[in-house]
Structures are given as C-alpha cells and as structure tokens.
Amino acid sequence: MRLAGIDLGNDSIKIVYDGTNEPITVPNIVTPGYDRHIFQEEDAPHKALDVTVYSPALTLNNRRWFVGQLATELEDSSELEETDNKALSDQSLIVALTALAYSGITAPSYSPPSYSQADEVELVIGTGLPVRTYAKYRESFEQRLVGEHEIVFHSTPQLHGRKVKLRIRKAVVSIEGAAAIFNLATHDNLQVRDEEIYGGVIGVCEIGALTTDLPVIRRMAIDNHFSYGEQMGLANYLDPIRREVEDQFGYAFPSRAKLAQRIKQREFVIQRIGEGQATIKPIVDTYFSRAAVRIVDLIKKRWKKCPDIQCFYVIGGGAAALKPYLIEAAGPVKLRFVPDSELQNVLGYVKVARSRMNQGAFAEMTN
Numbered sequence: 013m014r015l016a017g018i019d020l021g022n023d024s025i026k027i028v029y030d031g032t033n034e035p036i037t038v039p040n041i042v043t044p045g046y047d048r049h050i051f052q053e054e055d056a057p058h059k060a061l062d063v064t065v066y067s068p069a070l071t072l073n074n075r076r077w078f079v080g081q082l083a084t085e086l087e088d089s090s091e092l093e094e095t096d097n098k099a100l101s102d103q104s105l106i107v108a109l110t111a112l113a114y115s116g117i118t119a120p121s122y123s124p125p126s127y128s129q130a131d132e133v134e135l136v137i138g139t140g141l142p143v144r145t146y147a148k149y150r151e152s153f154e155q156r157l158v159g160e161h162e163i164v165f166h167s168t169p170q171l172h173g174r175k176v177k178l179r180i181r182k183a184v185v186s187i188e189g190a191a192a193i194f195n196l197a198t199h200d201n202l203q204v205r206d207e208e209i210y211g212g213v214i215g216v217c218e219i220g221a222l223t224t225d226l227p228v229i230r231r232m233a234i235d236n237h238f239s240y241g242e243q244m245g246l247a248n249y250l251d252p253i254r255r256e257v258e259d260q261f262g263y264a265f266p267s268r269a270k271l272a273q274r275i276k277q278r279e280f281v282i283q284r285i286g287e288g289q290a291t292i293k294p295i296v297d298t299y300f301s302r303a304a305v306r307i308v309d310l311i312k313k314r315w316k317k318c319p320d321i322q323c324f325y326v327i328g329g330g331a332a333a334l335k336p337y338l339i340e341a342a343g344p345v346k347l348r349f350v351p352d353s354e355l356q357n358v359l360g361y362v363k364v365a366r367s368r369m370n371q372g373a374f375a376e377m378t379n
C-alpha cells in the first residue's frame with residue numbers, strides 16, 4: 013500500500029508520494045465533458061484528463077468531466093469561489109480523485125492486477141484543511157475521502173478506456189500551514205532539522221488562492237488561542253486584475269488559472285485583437301501591492317496579539333507571487349520566505365501521515 017500526501021488547493025491539487033519528491037500538480041478546475049474532436053492527441057495524460065467519476069461521496073455522481081489543464085482553456089469551466097468549502101466541494105473531490113487515479117497508475121512502481129480488468133490503486137493519504145474549517149469539517153472530510161471510488165478515463169492519451177478502482181484506506185487530516193512548518197522543521201526521516209522551528213513559537217502566514225491561514229505553532233503544537241484564518245487569498249486580487257485587463261484592453265483570460273499561469277511565467281505582454289500589444293504589469297503591480305499591504309497588516313496584528321512569536325514564515329503560492337511586494341510593504345518587519353512555498357503543505361501532509369502510521373495507528377485501523 014502506498015502513502016501519498018494530497019493538498020486539495022482551491023487553485024491546484026498537489027500530490028506527493030512517500031519516497032519520491034516529485035510533486036504532481038493539477039489545476040482545480042473542471043468542465044462537463046463530451047466527445048471531443050481531437051486533431052492531435054496531447055503528449056501526456058495530465059494535459060487531457062477526460063474522466064467519468066463515481067464516488068459515494070459525490071452529489072454530481074457518474075458524470076463525465078474535463079479536469080485540470082484541459083478545462084483551463086474552456087470558458088464554461090468552473091473555478092472555486094469564496095463560498096466553496098473544500099471539505100464539502102464536489103469539484104475538489106472530482107479533481108482530487110482524478111489526480112490520484114492518474115498518478116497512481118502512471119507511477120513507475122505501479123503494476124496492474126493480473127486477475128482483474130480494472131486497475132486498482134490502494135492508498136493511505138495525508139491531507140489538510142484550513143484553520144477555520146478544520147475543527148468543524150475534519151470528520152466529514154475524512155469520511156468523504158475514505159472508501160472506494162471509481163474513475164474511468166476516456167480520451168486521455170495513454171489511458172484510453174482504463175477503469176481505476178481507487179481505494180483510500182485512511183486519511184490523516186492536518187491543518188494547512190501547520191503541516192508546512194512540520195515539514196520545514198524535520199528531515200525526511202522525521203528527525204529534527206531545525207531546532208529553532210521545532211522548539212520555538214512560530215508565526216505562519218499561508219497565502220492560498222481563497223484562504224489565508226495564520227496558525228501559530230508552539231513547540232510543534234498548534235496554538236488554539238492565537239491561530240486563525242481569513243477567507244481571502246490571491247484569487248481576490250487575480251479576479252479584479254482579469255476584469256480590469258478586459259476593461260482596459262478588451263482582452264479576456266478564459267480562466268483565473270490562465271492569468272495565474274501568465275504571472276507565474278512573468279509573461280506580462282498580451283496580444284490584442286489586431287496588431288497591438290500591451291503590458292498588464294502595471295495592473296498586476298497595483299493589485300499585488302494592495303494585497304501585500306493587507307497581508308502585512310494581518311501579520312503585524314497577529315504579532316502584536318502574540319508577542320512571543322519569534323519569527324514569521326510566509327508560505328503558499330501566494331507568498332511566491334507576492335514576495336517582492338510583501339518585502340516592500342513589511343518595511344523593517346522581517347518575514348521569512350522559503351523555496352517551493354506552495355508545496356510545503358503537501359510535503360508536510362506526507363510526513364504527518366507517515367509519522368502517524370509509524371506510531372501504530374495503522375495497526376489499530378486494520379483491526
């Protein structure tokens with residue numbers, strides 16, 4: 013049985029298998045699927061995830077979906093909104109199950125069962141929820157994930173017609189941001205790597221697409237009193253950028269994900285209809301500076317309320333996006349950034365799940 017960490021991000025789902033350090037990322041975006049006309053088949057499965065998903069946990073069950081990259085190009089795709097709760101969201105579960113099924117059967121270590129027509133993937137997963145939803149939704153989230161799900165691939169290259177039975181045996185749910193700190197504090201073998209983080213009082217600001225989590229970690233335990241979360245993330249700034257680019261230049265990004273991709277690759281020049289080009293950099297600067305001021309404000313308030321915080325880590329994809337703006341907005345207040353900041357949670361989820369398994373919780377579960 014394999015162990016995987018999965019971060020059900022509102023922007024993208026990230027998966028890391030225990031023992032590998034290669035993350036699999038699938039944009040959290042879907043659109044209803046149909047028989048598509050294919051002029052040239054895509055060169056990798058993740059570029060055209062076309063699936064039917066069955067799961068006892070889904071309301072929209074047994075339907076066909078285009079998932080991830082294939083959906084980012086289509087205008088009728090849906091991306092998550094502030095009111096969506098990832099513990100209950102059908103969309104997030106559809107993307108998560110699809111991503112687990114495809115990564116499970118394309119892994120080099122996978123061997124299909126000889127006795128059955130269907131592929132089988134069996135997993136223990138580590139995952140997480142935001143600070144604000146953790147206590148209330150942890151149990152129902154766990155229940156939605158654990159069990160048997162079925163994913164059938166249609167026009168996906170290399171996977172045509174494959175049917176995957178995905179069994180999730182156990183889900184260990186951590187808190188977003190806190191798991192990231194656990195990852196930073198420990199080596200792969202779970203031994204302490206950073207004494208300051210492991211034994212100290214650490215502030216975290218984890219900037220996601222729709223939520224920003226500010227857990228306070230005291231000697232590796234979450235501080236119940238000072239930890240909190242905001243229903244706000246980078247998407248609240250990406251969406252107005254998208255609207256303003258459209259108003260100013262008549263250029264419409266088909267999805268939030270498309271705009272985010274552009275900013276990530278620092279390609280700010282857009283091609284207008286006709287021969288003109290324009291740069292969207294000034295619009296991005298305006299909104300990202302505003303976002304940074306707001307985030308720094310949250311951090312300062314937290315630090316004032318809990319003055320024994322020794323240092324503040326700013327992580328999540330939003331930290332990568334906003335880094336220069338945050339540094340400017342923070343002035344003399346020192347913030348810590350880390351590389352691969354959007355992967356720190358999922359790396360932490362794998363470690364938390366593994367340490368839980370090592371403590372014999374797994375034996376308990378299988379009895």
Ligand SMILES: Nc1ncnc2c1ncn2[C@@H]1O[C@H](COP(=O)(O)OP(=O)(O)OP(=O)(O)O)[C@@H](O)[C@H]1O
Pocket residue numbers: 019020021022023024025219220221222223224245246247250272273275276328329330331332333354
């Ligand atoms: N290197 C980068 N440069 C610019 N933007 C980035 C970068 N990495 C991630 N982003 C953007 O930052 C935002 C947050 O990314 P992240 O992966 O942390 O979100 P998420 O975990 O999917 O969302 P949430 O935590 O709200 O569930 C997204 O909109 C993403 O597109």
Ligand SMILES: [Mg+2]
Pocket residue numbers: 019021022188219220221328357
């Ligand atoms: Mg996140």
